Amino acid sequence: MPITHRLFAPVVALLIVLMAIAAVPAHASDDQQSIMMDDDQLLYSGDQVRDAALHKMAAAGVDMVRVTVLWSVVADRARTGKANRKRFDKYGAANPKAYPKLNWDRYDRLVRACRQLGIWPYFDLTPPGPRWAHARAPRSERANQKTWMPKPSEFAKFVEAVGRRFSGAYKDENDRHQLIPLVFVWSLGNEPNQGGWLTPQWWHGKLYSPRLYRTLYFAGRRALDKTGHGRDAIFGGETAPLGSSKRQTRSPVRPKLFVEQLLCANGHTDAGCSDFDKYGPLQMTAWAHHPYTKFLSPLQRDKNSDSITMANIGELPTLLDDLSAQTGHIGTGLPVVSTEFGYETNPPDKYVGISLRKQADYLTLGDFITYLNPxxxxxxxxxxxxxxxxxxxxxxxxxxxxxxxxxxxxxSGKAKPSAQAYAMPFVAQGTGTPLVANVWGQLRFRPNNLPEGAQDQVQIEFKPADGSADWAPLGDPITVTNGRGYFAGQVTAPAAGQLRASWSSSQFPYSAHSRAYPIS
Structure with a gap:
């Protein structure tokens, strides 16, 4: 069933307030990037699958793709065998030529394919790395060797190699020795507050992963600066939303606690805070965060106050500002980017999936919540x-x-209801007598920044609850003046029923409509 009015009320109340003021864009994030992540489709399934996936993403309105550039994948077999070891020793880990050239192909070709479709690649450079780039784990921690204490100096060399390769001036070793296009959106690390990506999280009873990540970020950032990317968009964090109260080597750390320790807030127990005296504050364009949950609605926060999910993502910029004022170790007013959000569905996964309809509803809520936060x-x-x-x-x-x-x-490639919800998110809420409905949505699938006089129009349509009539236009069309395709408006419905947004054009795909939303 669609989301109930009770569930939607807290967010819709915000929409009504926003629409009552004269200039909604001044109080909302109406220039958001639509980002998608799918490493399996874009990196690990071959050229044909990648290109088909990118075309589907472009058709849905994706502006940017987040890509995991996994250190261990780039460095695979780089020092295995006599010839590879000789090449690696000759060039050194900071040179792209030190790594097997076939290891680069998936990334080179993806960047070219993105360029052809007008999609920006966003590279997340992250450990784990190769065995030789990590400290040796104690005997009791050998099970964690793959993620154990990456060496910052070696991480810096890896980042430098990637930065040099994707500087816009580097020629491929194969693929006809073409110039590889520039990458200018980056992130350093992935879920450093999770033991599956970085260990130890806790060590000898003390929180340790923030210190590890701080050293890695400083090293990686200097490497990007060194290779001409200092003015690029560079994200930090990529933090996971949840954690545990346990204090074991792999116990995940809740993000608020992680961020406070990372920035050496009052009461910290981190012996590595002198890094800030040596290198200055963390320089980043935005803080990246993963506000997903398994089952909870985007309106229902986790029971632990140190968690940050979509329901309380607004607390993250406030926390960062407070820590900036307290420590000076990060900039004030830093933007936040939701860089991993989604819900698994049942079908097919009956263990951790939610219904297909609920997935579509929850993704729309996520879009709406992020839109409301400037x-x-x-x-x-x-x-x-x-x-x-x-x-x-x-x-x-x-x-x-x-x-x-x-x-x-x-x-198998069949569209779930969420495919329609993603391409054209839509929210409606009716109140009073007569039934006045406030609506919000986005033509995500349409080109950005259409010129004045050529903007799209959206027609709100109504269908009565008793089924006595089919869909029909309701009120005047809404002209979409926002460059990202956001629209908002108000219509008066004759009775209880459903609303949807409809779009048509002489251009492909010629017509589209949102999922229906009930009003009463």
Missing amino acids: RIAGNTQFLLRDVAPLRKYPKTSRHYWFTYQSGILTR
Whole structure:
């Protein structure tokens, strides 16, 4: 069933307030980037799958794709075998030529394919790295060797190699020795408050991962500066939303606690805060965060106050500002980007999935919440297409569905209801007698920044609850003047029923409409 009015009320109340003032854009984030992430489709399934996925993303209105540039993948076999070791020793880890040239192809070709479609690639450079780039884990921690204490000096060399390669001036070693296009959106690290990406999280009873991440960020940032990317968009954080109260090596750390320790807030227990005396504050364009949950609505916050999900994402910029004022270790007014958000569905995953309808509803809520916050610069859908299950396990086991089923397309490519909700999000709320409905939405699938006089129009349509008539126009069309396709308006409905937004044009795809939303 669609989201109930009770569930939607807190957010819709904000919309009504915003629409009552003279200039909504001054109080909302109406220039957000629409970002999508799907490494399986874009990096690991071949050129044909990548290109098909990018075309689907472009058609849905994606501006930017977030891509994991995994250190261990780029460095795979870089020092294995006599020839590879000789090449690596000759060039050194900071030179792209030190790594097997085939390891770069997936990234080179993706950047070129993105350029052709007008999509910006956003590279997240992250550990884990190769074995030789990590400290040796104690015997009791050998199970965590892959993520154990990456060496900042080695991480800096890896980042320098990537920065040099994607500077816009580097020629590919194969693929006809073409210039590789420039990458200018970056992030350093992924979920450093999670033991699956970085260990130890806690060490000898003390919080340790913020210190590790601080050293890695400083090292990576200097490497990007060194390779001419100092004025690029560079994100920090990429923090996970939840955590644990346990204090074990792999115990995930809740993001508020992680950020406070990272920035050496009052009462910190971090012995590495002298880094700020040596290098100055953390320089970043935005803080990246992953505000997802498994089952909770985007309006329902986690029970622990140190968690940051979509329901309380507005607390993150406030926290950063407070810590900026207190410590001076990060800039004031730093934007926040939601860089991983999605819900797994049932079908197919009966263990951690929500219904297909609820997924569509919740994704729309996420878009709406981020739009309402002027400090949020973008929102990221994770994924385009469901990932194949782990077939080595029985279908009846949770392990079979350990992969992610949060796509807006099924594994076979069939559109879920969320595909329509993503391309054209829409919200409506009716109140009073007569029934006055406030509406909000976005033509995400349309080109950005259409010239004056050529803007799109949206027609709100009404269908009565008793089914006595089909869809019909309601009120005058809304001219979409926002460069990202956002629109808002007000209509008076004759009775209870459903509203939807409809768009038509002489241009492909010629016509489209949103999912219907009930009003009463």
